[in-house]
Amino acid sequence: MSSKSNGATNEIKFTKLFINGQFVDSLLGKTFETTNPTTEEIITRVAEGTKEDVDLAVKAARNAFDHGPWPRLSGQARRKILLKFADLIEENVEELATLDVIDGGKPISLSRSLEIPTVVELFRYYAGAADKIHGTTLKMSTSIHAYTLREPIGVVGHIIPWNFPSQGFAMKVAPALAVGCTMVVKPSEQTPLSALFYAHLSKLAGIPDGVINIVNGFGETAGAAISSHMDIDTVSFTGSMEVGRLVMQAAATSNLKPVLLELGGKSPFIVFDDADFDKAIDLAIYGNFINKGEICVAGSRVFVQEGIHDAFVNKLAEKTKDWTIGDLFDPTTRHGPQSNKQQYEKVLSLIEHGKKEGATLLIGGRPFGKKGYYIEPTIFTDVTDDMIIAKEEIFGPVISVLKFKTIDEVIKRANATKYGLAAGVMTKNIDIANTVSRSIRAGAVWVNCFLALDKDAPHGGYKMSGFGKESGIEGLDHYLHVKTVATPIYDSPWL
Known part of the structure; x- marks a missing residue:
């Protein structure tokens, strides 16, 4: 096993919170250090969000969902914006890859050639799904005409892991955007930098203010506030089994929101x-x-x-x-x-x-x-x-x-x-x-293969590895409500 000297560093452009389309300081003015694991040196200080900042971000996301254009756009319109987002990510692959290298200790070959291209393809994949989210016409046993609607669930809380910060971002954010949800994202405090750059690109792509909000911070403060927030409709979490339990408990004891948990394995x-x-x-x-x-x-x-x-x-x-x-x-x-x-x-x-x-x-x-x-x-x-x-x-x-x-x-x-x-x-x-x-x-x-992970294949666990699926068409399900609409047929006994 050979060793070579350390390589490049990168100017850090975005270190604040991203709320309602703007990069802002935390309300309490708090920051925390993010460290380069190769050198053990501080890269920069990042704004530290707490419950108050989560409240502000949720308010922006709720307003964007209840009154903004994103959930009301046609699937075709959302598709065009998501495709532009994917193009911008592809154009900035070098900068995004470098951020994940210095922030997470990832070899550039893995980040540049695999993880960021996977992010691009995930956004393109779900862009293609945005105008294909359909309900079903039901043949009822009574004289009732009925059909289902698949509607966006609302405001989503995403809690991103530190091992694949870019891919984790895309696996959660892309399908939620495709169906018309708005969101509050908490990147890991260990690797917050690339998520902030994605927020910048999302605005350039034309995603409306308030749709994506990024709150950097720690699990026991920002993460807990997201999990327990009464105005967040669902939570998606990837991380440890121990923290997954806490997320589930917080969701259950607040507004009984559904959760998607991916909690690791011993394969x-x-x-x-x-x-x-x-x-x-x-x-x-x-x-x-x-x-x-x-x-x-x-x-x-x-x-x-x-x-x-x-x-x-x-x-x-x-x-x-x-x-x-x-x-x-x-x-x-x-x-x-x-x-x-x-x-x-x-x-x-x-x-x-x-x-x-x-x-x-x-x-x-x-x-x-x-x-x-x-x-x-x-x-x-x-x-x-x-x-x-x-x-x-x-x-x-x-x-x-x-x-x-x-x-x-x-x-x-x-x-x-x-x-x-x-x-x-x-x-x-x-x-x-x-x-x-x-x-x-x-x-x-x-x-006769391994790590056969792909945008087309649903990913999720059994037992204490969690529940719910990410990637594939199934990756949309967690962010959708199914509503049944029924009307009586003329001369029906229900009239």
Whole structure:
């Protein structure tokens, strides 16, 4: 694993709150620091919103929904504006990518070539859906003519995660905009910068004032205010299981608003003896170490059938050495620092737990370099199901390899988790592939591939990985109410 010097920095243009179409200071004048995880240096200070700022943002969003043009525009008109928004994002890909690099420790190759282009495509996808939101004509058993309307739910609260700040923004904001909702967005306090730039571009695209409002701040203040606000109609949250519970409780005890929760996972990646060996190795590495392991669907429990286990482990360690750590602005760099100090310390602590519980540290497991929150790509073997590293979401560059014998055994063990976000199955046997795919309790099962995430495919979990779907046409559902309209037919007994 090689290292190179740190690269560029970027002038920060937007650091305030964005409310009712204007960048403004917080009402209390508070700010907080956002830090570059590569250098551990302060990038800038960002306006810190609190309950008072959330109230102001909600008021703007409510007025824009109740009286403004956005919900009342034709789907065709919203589509044109969203397509322009997507074009502006594409034109500014370099600046947006750079913001996520310096704010979140993301390699430029990942941000520039994958995440920001995904944002562009998500906005184009939902722009295409904006004029195709239709109800259904109902054939009633009585003499009643009825149909359904699919209407925007109202004011939405979006709480964005720090691991994919741009993609998280688009997955929530694009479908809500497409159906005609207005919103208050709280980016993570760890990575607030790109959301503010998107707000700037939204105004250039012609999205009316008050439709998108950005309130930077902390979960216990701004996030809590959004979750419990009586004038927000629904909340979408991506983050930890613990905070997801708090969001749900706040929503239930206020105006009983519905919530969409994506709360992480501990995904199994199952490799059978007959699998394409080299492809399985590459996918195990990619599926765990991309974005320095800060990915909710990481296949961090790698189950390997006993016939190929030893050879697999040896090759996995050998190829991991090529996963380059270094300058985030070097396009050959694959591995950056953890996004923040808290996560860095958590990952290192869990690695120590793995050692103490008796797992074999095959490679990595240490901080890398003299500055920044870098952790070496790490592989444990001789892992058992009851170890903390096999049970808890690490959210860092750590693989646990577990040996198995039979298909029934691995299905039972793969399902023995509180999570259920995703799973991977590597086999050339269609019967094994079908059996495992039907048996694993997860929102997505990828056969002979991994991280097959796409704008067309709904994404969401089972069990304590949350509920509700993002992406795909299903990604619109959380932001729509279904209303039934019924009228009697002439000479009906209902007259």
